[in-house]
Amino acid sequence: MCGIRxxxxxxxxxxxxxxxxxxxxxxxxxxxIIIDGKQYEAAxxxxxxxxxxxxxxxxxxxxxxARTGKAGKCRACLVEIEGVRGLKESCxxxxxxxxxxxxxxxxxxxxxxxxxxxxxxxxxxxxIACEKNGHCELQDMAYHLGIERPHYAVESHTMExxxxxxxxxxxxxxxxQCGRCIKGCNHNVMHExxxxxxxxxxxxxxxxxxVPMGESTCVQCGECVQLCPVGALTFKNAxxxxxxxxxxxxxxxxxxxxxxxxxxxYTKDNKYIYSLGTEENWENQTNKGMLCVKGRFGFxxxxxxxxxxxxxxxxxxxxxxxxxxxxxxxxxxKLGDIKAKHGKGSIGFFTSARISNEENYAVMRFARGVxxxxxxxxxxxx
Amino acid sequence: xxxxxxxxxxxxxIFIIGTNTTWNHPVFGGMIKKAVKEKGVKLIVADPxxxxxxxxxxIHIKQNPGSDTAxxxxxxxxxxxxxxxxxxFIKERTEGWDEYVKSLEFYTPEKVEELTGISKEQIFETxxxxxxxxxxxxxxxxxxxQHTHGVDNVMSCSNLQMILGNFGLEGTGVNxxxxxxxxxxxCDMGGLxxxxxxxxxxxxxxxxxxxxxxxxxxxxxxxxxxxxxITGMVDNAGDSIKAVYIVGENPMMSDPDLHHAKxxxxxxxxIVVQDIFLTETAQVADVVLPAAAFxxxxxxxxxxxxxxxxxxxxxxxxxxxxxxxxxxxxxxKRMGCNDFPDTVEALYxxxxxxxxxxxxxxxxxxxxxxxxxxxCPTEEHPGTPVLHSGKFSRGLGLLKAITYRPPAEYxxxxxxxxxxxxxxxxxYHTGSMTRRxxxxxxxxxxxxxxxxxxxxxxxxxxxxxxVKVSSRRGAIEITALVTNxxxxxxxxxxxxFAETAANVLTNNALxxxxxxxxxxxxxxxxxxxS
Ligand code: SF4
Ligand code: FES
Numbered sequence: 014m015c016g017i018r019x020x021x022x023x024x025x026x027x028x029x030x031x032x033x034x035x036x037x038x039x040x041x042x043x044x045x046i047i048i049d050g051k052q053y054e055a056a057x058x059x060x061x062x063x064x065x066x067x068x069x070x071x072x073x074x075x076x077x078x079a080r081t082g083k084a085g086k087c088r089a090c091l092v093e094i095e096g097v098r099g100l101k102e103s104c105x106x107x108x109x110x111x112x113x114x115x116x117x118x119x120x121x122x123x124x125x126x127x128x129x130x131x132x133x134x135x136x137x138x139x140x141i142a143c144e145k146n147g148h149c150e151l152q153d154m155a156y157h158l159g160i161e162r163p164h165y166a167v168e169s170h171t172m173e174x175x176x177x178x179x180x181x182x183x184x185x186x187x188x189x190q191c192g193r194c195i196k197g198c199n200h201n202v203m204h205e206x207x208x209x210x211x212x213x214x215x216x217x218x219x220x221x222x223x224v225p226m227g228e229s230t231c232v233q234c235g236e237c238v239q240l241c242p243v244g245a246l247t248f249k250n251a252x253x254x255x256x257x258x259x260x261x262x263x264x265x266x267x268x269x270x271x272x273x274x275x276x277x278x279y280t281k282d283n284k285y286i287y288s289l290g291t292e293e294n295w296e297n298q299t300n301k302g303m304l305c306v307k308g309r310f311g312f313x314x315x316x317x318x319x320x321x322x323x324x325x326x327x328x329x330x331x332x333x334x335x336x337x338x339x340x341x342x343x344x345x346x347k348l349g350d351i352k353a354k355h356g357k358g359s360i361g362f363f364t365s366a367r368i369s370n371e372e373n374y375a376v377m378r379f380a381r382g383v384x385x386x387x388x389x390x391x392x393x394x395x
Numbered sequence: 396x397x398x399x400x401x402x403x404x405x406x407x408x409i410f411i412i413g414t415n416t417t418w419n420h421p422v423f424g425g426m427i428k429k430a431v432k433e434k435g436v437k438l439i440v441a442d443p444x445x446x447x448x449x450x451x452x453x454i455h456i457k458q459n460p461g462s463d464t465a466x467x468x469x470x471x472x473x474x475x476x477x478x479x480x481x482x483x484f485i486k487e488r489t490e491g492w493d494e495y496v497k498s499l500e501f502y503t504p505e506k507v508e509e510l511t512g513i514s515k516e517q518i519f520e521t522x523x524x525x526x527x528x529x530x531x532x533x534x535x536x537x538x539x540x541q542h543t544h545g546v547d548n549v550m551s552c553s554n555l556q557m558i559l560g561n562f563g564l565e566g567t568g569v570n571x572x573x574x575x576x577x578x579x580x581x582c583d584m585g586g587l588x589x590x591x592x593x594x595x596x597x598x599x600x601x602x603x604x605x606x607x608x609x610x611x612x613x614x615x616x617x618x619x620x621x622x623x624x625i626t627g628m629v630d631n632a633g634d635s636i637k638a639v640y641i642v643g644e645n646p647m648m649s650d651p652d653l654h655h656a657k658x659x660x661x662x663x664x665x666i667v668v669q670d671i672f673l674t675e676t677a678q679v680a681d682v683v684l685p686a687a688a689f690x691x692x693x694x695x696x697x698x699x700x701x702x703x704x705x706x707x708x709x710x711x712x713x714x715x716x717x718x719x720x721x722x723x724x725x726x727x728k729r730m731g732c733n734d735f736p737d738t739v740e741a742l743y744x745x746x747x748x749x750x751x752x753x754x755x756x757x758x759x760x761x762x763x764x765x766x767x768x769x770x771c772p773t774e775e776h777p778g779t780p781v782l783h784s785g786k787f788s789r790g791l792g793l794l795k796a797i798t799y800r801p802p803a804e805y806x807x808x809x810x811x812x813x814x815x816x817x818x819x820x821x822x823y824h825t826g827s828m829t830r831r832x833x834x835x836x837x838x839x840x841x842x843x844x845x846x847x848x849x850x851x852x853x854x855x856x857x858x859x860x861x862v863k864v865s866s867r868r869g870a871i872e873i874t875a876l877v878t879n880x881x882x883x884x885x886x887x888x889x890x891x892f893a894e895t896a897a898n899v900l901t902n903n904a905l906x907x908x909x910x911x912x913x914x915x916x917x918x919x920x921x922x923x924x925s
Contacts, residue, residue, distance in 0.1 A: 179837040203428035232820060233838065234421065250834060263709035266696045268689040269823050271573030272400065272420050273698025275765065278690060278709045285690070285710065297765040299400065299698060305421030306821055310834035312690065315710065317831050320671055321685035322715040332673075332683060337717070340682055345729045347665045347681075351638045357618065361628040361636050364586040365643030366575035369694030369706070371742040372719040373577070373584035374592065375735075376642055378745075379723050382610040383732045387588050387597050387622030388636070391581045392644050 046112040061103040061114055062090055072116050073125065073154040075242055076191035077104035080201060080295060080302050087191055089154060091124055092116050100124060122158065129155050133162070137171065137186040138243070145244035147257035151189060152243075172217070177227030180249055180310045181238055185217050188245035194218060194237035202236045202303050218245075235309040239289050239302070248287045250313060255281040264291055267308040268367060274300035274308050285315045352384065361388040397568035397782040398532060399700040399768065404430040405566030407529030408437040412463060413538020413548075413915075417447030418820040420536070420572045420699075424448065427534075437528050439521055441466060442538070443815070444845070444887060445880040454521050457882045458511040460815045461802030461916040464544055467551035468797055469507030470522040471558060472499045479526035481560030488787065489557050491794040498796035510799070512882075526559055530566040537574060537817070541914040543803040545906040550795040557792050563784035573699035575824065576689075580697035583753070583769070584746065588622030593750035597621060609749055611734060624910040626651075626903070633662025640667045642719060643686070647675035648825035651912035652868055652903035653896055669722060674827050675893060686719050687712035694739050695761070697769075700780070703756050704766035802916040803904035810866060810918035812850070812886055816897040817915075819889045826891035842892035843876040846921060850884065851877040856923055864888070866919045869899035875921075886921060890914070 210219035220229035324340035417424030650656035727735035767778035
């Protein structure tokens with residue numbers, strides 16, 4: 014009697030906990046799903062792909078990009094879902110409570126292989142000197158599937174490169190028509206230049222009414238290059254400057270306008286190579302991963318040979334090279350003399366809207382605390 | 396900005412005045428476009444030029460340059476006449492109503508039509524759309540401030556927002572778009588003649604005491620008077636000002652009247668310029684100190700929405716070059732100040748200690764993430780994307796009575812056209828960086844003057860022809876870009892190009908309060924060079 018009672022109680026408690034969990038999940042908009050035999054808690058509204066990625070499960074994608082969203086075009090991301098017929102695009106499939114998913118199976122591998130082989134045989138995907146070598150999403154897929162060369166031989170005609178733009182090279186032979194660049198151009202940066210043109214076998218990405226990029230309304234913000242999964246769109250100024258894996262990446266804040274875009278700059282051997290808008294946590298970044306032509310292409314002044322590299326002092330009317338010691342001494346003596354003769358108010362400081370807060374503070378503290386003047390301003394007004 | 400850029404799609408209507416956003420703040424320009432095209436946000440553009448955003452505007456009005464106050468106050472006149480104002484907000488959160496309403500009497504639709512060149516009907520439509528669509532945000536830039544009546548313009552904007560209750564909510568506010576990446580930060584850090592960091596006034600003894608203590612100085616050694624502005628220092632060169640120390644600025648290109656600037660600089664006993672290139676200003680210096688560029692240093696920058704962001708050091712500075720703060724610290728030391736902070740960290744620690752709005756923004760919090768918007772008083776505080784919710788910082792918001800003042804310089808028979816200046820998409824400020832960029836210089840390598848087709852025909856000028864442009868102060872030769880994108884009687888020149896420097900022509904008349912020169916309006920004459 015007692016035993017039955019207690020097991021009843023136990024049952025009740027367990028039952029309550031489960032109900033509580035489901036209720037809780039429901040309230041917090043959480044669901045439980047299983048991928049490849051492992052259980053994961055996931056936020057409602059996320060796609061199977063999102064959850065897989067968050068948990069380090071590899072599912073390849075070509076047409077999907079976090080900043081352009083699901084496209085459901087390339088089928089690279091197919092998965093099996095228990096109780097659902099056929100394979101499903103994980104980039105477009107939202108998670109549901111109790112979903113059981115297989116991210117890898119023979120069937121899936123078959124399809125993926127076919128997709129990659131078709132792409133490989135259809136264009137000119139020669140990786141050796143490609144700018145995208147090492148971070149190409151098609152190459153990645155082929156690598157994971159162990160495809161060295163395509164099986165099919167499809168007759169494809171070689172198209173001309175479009176090098177007409179100052180900053181961007183377009184190689185239509187490498188394009189896999191995922192549409193990411195078009196979405197980015199029309200829905201992220203809103204420049205509305207790119208679109209698909211022509212039909213079937215001749216379909217390609219075009220600028221305006223199919224004019225060369227350099228003659229089109231393109232403003233060269235480079236969003237399309239940043240979104241391209243393969244080497245169809247690349248930066249001219251980065252060509253041959255070093256393969257991806259040799260570059261160092263650092264997050265900086267753009268030095269131009271007050272938007273303050275977050276930029277990942279890629280450098281090698283202490284030289285600036287190119288810029289990407291910060292993808293990490295892009296939704297919360299000021300610029301949501303985007304850049305304008307200045308942030309994209311305007312940083313190469315850093316590499317200029319005509320940068321000032323040594324102090325200069327005016328001697329007999331001409332600026333001549335000097336050592337730091339000489340320069341410091343002269344400044345200290347001159348400022349000291351002028352202060353002694355004409356008072357601290359005879360010295361003025363122009364600080365800068367381009368240097369950091371810390372440096373501005375240093376100039377401010379120097380003017381007010383060391384020289385003792387409030388004559389300090391910057392070109393906010395100019 | 397009282398609000399943040401990400402809120403563009405939270406507005407019901409956006410009012411753009413005096414900003415060519417898709418050129419000068421391109422990424423934000425895209426966000427506005429998206430809000431309008433994909434989220435159904437209404438758009439009003441007031442600009443004499445057909446700027447990029449004008450194409451998708453519900454209403455594009457082309458006011459005469461220099462007539463913004465009249466336009467803005469005229470809108471308020473109509474709003475109040477029609478009872479579209481937010482009475483509750485006005486009652487609870489503002490003061491100064493009586494005088495303000497009285498000053499509106501001047502701005503009748505007829506008067507405003509005469510001053511702005513916009514028809515009464517269009518002004519009415521604009522007022523109606525803006526006042527009756529729900530939450531409205533105003534965005535402006537130098538087109539509003541670079542006038543002899545710039546402060547009036549700004550006040551007119553905040554009046555408009557106050558009577559509509561457009562404060563303290565997402566998608567509202569008065570939002571100046573700052574032109575340079577750290578203008579906000581330079582102001583926050585006390586790079587102004589009247590305030591220490593976080594806008595603590597130098598004329599306030601408590602503030603002076605606080606800083607004197609922090610810096611180990613005697614109170615009586617602190618300057619207790621407001622200092623001189625840049626324009627003041629240039630004007631007083633040789634008189635009260637004998638030496639200037641210039642960090643990363645190029646006044647010999649950016650000053651409103653370059654001939655005048657050159658003359659004035661010659662009168663100085665000593666000029667130090669600390670910069671990355673031998674700029675026009677460095678060329679006239681007595682000592683030039685080579686400094687590291689952005690990306691060669693780390694530290695914080697504050698964007699136009701008060702977001703304090705951390706920027707990393709991606710490159711080492713070229714050999715022989717020092718960081719700006721190193722140079723300053725070394726000078727301080729040589730001048731006998733032994734405890735001057737000599738690391739970025741030490742400087743930032745002082746900033747946090749002395750500036751309440753930055754106190755909670757530690758490096759740890761912003762190093763990985765997308766930054767924090769001040770005020771952020773404690774390390775637990777989430778930052779403040781929207782200012783003035785519930786209360787203005789001064790308590791009640793002041794509705795300002797505003798008397799109309801025309802631009803300082805009129806067009807007349809000789810100088811019959813109006814020149815306005817600004818930036819281009821591809822270039823930045825005085826061009827010292829962008830003109831050294833291969834791609835940017837490749838796209839646009841020289842300046843040109845935008846002139847209306849009809850004006851060009853009258854002067855017998857064709858597109859691409861070199862013309863002479865002169866004002867009372869100087870003359871330049873420049874290529875003509877004949878276009879219908881600019882209103883008749885007005886010409887536009889970008890100011891990035893030294894060989895066709897717009898600022899040879901512009902007027903250095905100042906706003907009496909803000910001391911901002913009138914770059915946006917001056918009278919000029921365009922002539923054919925035969
Ligand atoms: S990338 Fe363009 S929009 Fe962004 S901060 Fe730089 S200049 Fe401004
Ligand atoms: S990535 Fe899912 S269909 Fe292309």
